[in-house]
Amino acid sequence: QVQLMESGGGVVQPGGSLRLSCAASGFTFSDYAIHWVRQAPGKGPEWVAVIHSDGNTKYYSDSVKGRFTISRDNSKNTLYLQMNSLRAEDTAVYYCAKDLTGSYTVDYWGQGTLVTVSS
Amino acid sequence: QSALTQPRSVSGSPGQSVTISCTGTSSDVGYYNYVSWYQQHPGKAPKLMIYDVSKWPSGVPDRFSGSKSGKTASLTISGLQAEDEADYYCCSYGGSHIWLFGGGTKLTVL
Numbered sequence: 001q002v003q004l005m006e007s008g009g010g011v012v013q014p015g016g017s018l019r020l021s022c023a024a025s026g027f028t029f030s031d032y033a034i035h036w037v038r039q040a041p042g043k044g045p046e047w048v049a050v051i052h053s054d055g056n057t058k059y060y061s062d063s064v065k066g067r068f069t070i071s072r073d074n075s076k077n078t079l080y081l082q083m084n085s086l087r088a089e090d091t092a093v094y095y096c097a098k099d100l101t102g103s104y105t106v107d108y109w110g111q112g113t114l115v116t117v118s119s
Numbered sequence: 120q121s122a123l124t125q126p127r128s129v130s131g132s133p134g135q136s137v138t139i140s141c142t143g144t145s146s147d148v149g150y151y152n153y154v155s156w157y158q159q160h161p162g163k164a165p166k167l168m169i170y171d172v173s174k175w176p177s178g179v180p181d182r183f184s185g186s187k188s189g190k191t192a193s194l195t196i197s198g199l200q201a202e203d204e205a206d207y208y209c210c211s212y213g214g215s216h217i218w219l220f221g222g223g224t225k226l227t228v229l
Contacts, residue, residue: 047218059216103171104153104212109164
């Protein structure tokens with residue numbers, strides 16, 4: 001079955017950096033676009049970024065553009081999110097989510113990793 | 120683009136039906152038939168319940184149904200069960216590789 005497992009979250013000071021990982025299994029990772037979606041405490045989800053299957057096409061939300069970088073290693077079935085210049089408003093649970101082919105949506109989500117930006 | 124608008128809470132008794140609305144704009148919900156709905160229990164990851172406005176992923180009971188009229192999409196849950204109590208979020212493709220989510224609706228089964 002599809003499994004996505006995020007890691008790398010933690011507490012970081014404003015202005016700091018963090019790198020999240022998402023290990024995928026149960027499907028052919030290299031065939032699918034993968035998204036990062038975050039959810040601040042008590043709030044609805046917010047789409048962050050998407051990377052296409054070949055790793056060359058990437059899109060970002062305006063709120064993270066220029067600060068976050070999405071990447072993937074298809075040989076390791078792993079997705080990454082490099083987060084720089086972190087702000088308090090980046091505090092959230094970060095999920096990776098698999099794209100549903102043929103539709104503009106995501107179907108499977110990981111369990112998430114918590115990122116807290118605080119001094 | 121702004122987040123989609125959902126009621127903060129809805130409630131219903133077991134066996135009844137409830138409907139959750141999701142209002143967007145003519146650039147997202149009103150333009151694309153790419154509205155999806157997610158169920159989220161506390162501390163858990165969201166689960167896809169409806170996609171492309173009214174399609175069911177494998178394993179989702181047909182008690183859950185979706186529809187859309189203009190800029191408003193709706194999720195209807197019929198034959199309410201205790202395990203349906205959760206938060207529900209809508210999501211719409213907004214064009215230009217942007218996805219928008221609603222703020223969430225808490226469903227209480229009385």
